[in-house]
Amino acid sequence: MVKTTVESERCKGCGLCTAVCPKKIIEIQKENRNKKGYFYAVCTQPLSCIGCAICAVMCPDCAITVEK
Amino acid sequence: MERSLMKGNEALAEAAIRAGCKCFFGYPITPQTELSAYMAKRMHKAGGVFLQAESEIAAINMVLGAASTGVRAMTSSSSPGVSLKSEGISYLAGSDVPALIINVQRGGPGLGGIQPSQADYWQATRAMGHGDFHVLVFAPCSVQEMVDMVVKAFDTADKYRIPAMILADGLLGQMMEPVSFPEINPDSVDKSSWAACGHGNKREHHVINSLYLQANELEDKVNERFKRYEIIKENETDAELYLTDDCDILVCAYGASARIVKSAVNSAREAGIKAGMFRPKTLWPFPVKELNKACKNASELLCVEMSKGQMIDDVKLAINCSKPVSFFGRTGGVIPTPVEVLEQIKKIGGKI
Amino acid sequence: MPVVFKRPDSLLDVPMHYCPGCSHGIVHRLVCEVIDEMGIEGDTIGVCPVGCAVMSYDYFGCDMIEAPHGRAPAVATGVKRTNPDKFVFTYQGDGDLAAIGTAETVHVGARGENIVIIFINNTIYGMTGGQMAPTTIPGQVTQTTPFGRDPELAGYPVRVCELISTLTGTALAQRVAVDTVKHIKEAKEAIRKAFENQKEKRGLSIVEVLSTCPTNWGLSPVDAIKRLQKEMIPYYPLGVYKDVTTKEGEK
Known part of the structure; x- marks a missing residue:
């Protein structure tokens, strides 16, 4: 069981996490903006997440927490 | 009380050490060099720090660093060197960090000369750096008064969290006179409410800073400082x-x-x-x-x-x-x- | 559930003002991870620069001092000399460290000042809107080199680690990058080594971090990473330029 949480208000939608995710399951969704006006990242297939935390390591805003 | 014959520059240094100054950061310039030389000899014996910086600019910023942690810190120079320090003095004032700067004035402008002068009055009282601020300026007229004013300057600076300057000149700095050092009991001002010396996981972090990007916030900060200046004007004049x-x-x-x-x-x-x-x-x-x-x-x-x-x-x-x-x-x-x-x-x- | 990855405690829980994709956030985190792992937050005093990282005093949980432009190493010297048992680091950009603050930087190395310098090299002035930095690569377009940096006119970049590694008082001069997970791991190890050096009183440790500035480079964060890899790393090779703890470094 892996839980990857993106804190939407922290995310600036830079997309570095999506570029490095080995499973390609993090994406910058284009429907909701946070209070700062950014489209933020979401984990689209939580069940496929392997908890490698590479996304979190690349995130400049410490917006991602990974639990395993 | 024991009296000894001392040069003004050396008396300034000895008085600072006795006033609890824990560090001196300097750079050679005539006619104040004896002050640095005296500090180099004496400071480590007094358990303090002497360091010759790579420039006047570095020296005043070392003072900013040391004083930000709550210790009594000073630097000294002469006119052209004080111009270089003006950036750091403005930051000291803008961060409410007390420290002592000594100017043993010589002739200017530019490289000017090395003989005594009083041509830095405007600089000291009106333009000690950019921005809305003042520094305390003390003007001794004898070697004894240099001693007394160093102590007074440190105490007053700490009391109001404001930089202080001794505005001397080459004549006083180079002159020898009998001088006595009174039993100095450095005012022990509690700086624990603001000093950035490591929070030890016991309090919120302290920030020493002069940047306020919101105009209103900066105005409030400057206004607060000018209220303090009014109290200083009321209580600290001497003639x-x-x-x-x-x-x-x-x-x-x-x-x-x-x-x-x-x-x-x-x-x-x-x-x-x-x-x-x-x-x-x-x-x-x-x-x-x-x-x-x-x-x-x-x-x-x-x-x-x-x-x-x-x-x-x-x-x-x-x-x-x-x-x-x-x-x-x-x-x-x-x-x-x-x-x-x-x-x-x-x-x-x-x-x- | 056990946490695999979370914000380090000494990185304060506030949003950072940096642009999307800016490397500052990563480097802040690495410094804080090291501070947490060594358990030294309460004994650390940081000195921030003038530039984009000026407001890092709002992010680092240790006590912080904001220095005038380029003077952070001098301010840190004042702190360290009067508080030798505390950990002191500066966090500086390329304009701050390698242009206006060159003298201060060189002389903390010469004195072997027992501090850590975290040096962000992103080849541009970010805060003022993208002017030429001392590290801007020949040909690079900036606001003040609109036709590309012409060495005939604007001179050549300063390679900081190479320069500082020549000084006797330098304990560690290492260039790292934060473009990949592997490099980020190496960067953190270098920062850890720098703080350990300070603990062991070995002298100046400088860690140069090749970083991105997507906004002022006019690139997306992902393309900015690609530029770092394609243009910066060849010009500024990664590696250890001096390390007094290894035989090689003692050469």
Whole structure:
């Protein structure tokens, strides 16, 4: 069981996490903006997440927490 | 009390150590170099830090770093070097960090000369860096007063969280006089509410900073500081009034010039001219009340400076230009003689 | 559930003002991870620069001092000399460290000042809107080199690690990057080594971090990473330029 949480208000939608995710399951969704006006990242297939935390390591805003 | 013969520059250094100064950061420049040399010999024995920096700029910033952690820190220089320090002094003021800066003035502008001068009055009292701020400015006129004012400057700086300057000159710095060091009990101001010395996981982190990007926030900060300046103006002015009760002519001078003026005033009295002397010991805050008291009965004021006339602005402002103020000064490192000053007094005396 | 990855405690829980994709956030985190792992937050004093990282005093949980432009190493010297048992680091950009603050930087190395310098090299002035930095690569377009940096006119970049590694008082001079997970791991190890050096009183440790500035480079964060890899790393090779703890470094 892996839980990857993106804190939407922290995310600036830079997309570095999506570029490095080995499973390609993090994406910058284009429907909701946070209070700062950014489209933020979401984990689209939580069940496929392997908890490698590479996304979190690349995130400049410490917006991602990974639990395993 | 034990008296010893000491050079002004060395007395400044010894007094600072006794006042609890824990570090000195300097850079060589004539005519203050003996101060650094003395610190290099003495400071480590006193358990403090001496460091010769790579520049005046680095030295004042080392002071900023050390003083930010709550220790008593100082630097010293002479006119061209003080110009370089002005950036750091502005940051000290903008971050409310107390520290001591000594300026043993020499002639300017530019590289100027190495002889004594008082041409940095405007810089010290009006433009010690960019922005809205003041530093405390003390003006000693003897080696003993250099000692006393170093202690006073550290105490006052700590009390109000404001940088302080001793505005001396090459004459005082190089001069030897008997001096005694009183039992100094450095005011122990508690700096734990702001000093950035490591929070030890026991409190919120402290930030020493002068940046406020919101205009209103910066205005509030500056206004708060100026309220403190008003309290300082009310409580911290100091001046010597010499033969002023009945004087017709009041001669205003500070620092080394005041020693010459005193001789001239004595000679004038012998010649039957009622002259007196007003000597500000604090240049900022300027002793406005004291000057008005001193010139109550005078019909004319004379300002004597080792410059083209800088303190004269404050003299005129202090009395609201209510009386004529004339000026006599020598500049470029030339020291006025008592005879020259006496001539000026007589000239004014002849008119009265 | 056990946490695999979370914000380090000494990185304060506030949003950072940096642009999307800016490397500052990563480097802040690495410094804080090291501070947390060594358990030294309460004994650390940081000095921030003038530039984009000026407001890092709002992010680092240790005590912080904001220095005038380029003077952070001098301020840190004042802190360290009077508080030798505390950990002191500066966090500086390329304009701050290698242009206006060159003298201060060189002399903390010369004195072997026992501090850590975290040096962000992104080849541009970010805060003022993208002017030429001392590290701007020949040909690079900036606001003040609109036709590309011409060495005939604007001179050549300063290679900081190479320069500082020549000084006897330098304990560690290492260039790292934060473009990949592997490099980020190496960067953190270098920062850890720098703080350990300070603990062991070995002298100046400088860690140069090749970083991105997507906004002022006019690139997306992902393309900015590609530029770092394609243009910066060849010009500024990664590696250890001096390390007094290894035989090689003692050469």
